[in-house]
Amino acid sequence: MMSDMSADRISIRLSADARRHLSKLASYERRSESAVLRSALQDYLRARGKLESFSAAAKRLGLLGIVKNAPPDLSTGKRHMQGFGRS
Numbered sequence: 001m002m003s004d005m006s007a008d009r010i011s012i013r014l015s016a017d018a019r020r021h022l023s024k025l026a027s028y029e030r031r032s033e034s035a036v037l038r039s040a041l042q043d044y045l046r047a048r049g050k051l052e053s054f055s056a057a058a059k060r061l062g063l064l065g066i067v068k069n070a071p072p073d074l075s076t077g078k079r080h081m082q083g084f085g086r087s
Contacts, residue, residue, distance in 0.1 A: 012037075 026033045
């Protein structure tokens with residue numbers, strides 16, 4: 001996970017409720033509270049670094065092109081957008 005655990009140290013403040021949940025989770029997973037927090041932070045940072053557009057996510061999930069006989073992009077076809085946004 002981390003090559004040098006003593007490289008950087010930070011402190012955070014937790015509410016009593018968050019601390020209680022952290023303690024229960026660490027106990028359940030049989031890991032230290034620090035290990036749980038490091039893992040959660042790494043997951044969060046990894047996810048934030050990989051933000052993708054809806055179309056990129058749809059492509060990755062294999063959802064693009066599953067509708068047969070549809071135009072490639074409804075948003076650019078004037079005919080398909082006629083009346084959009086009108087009551």
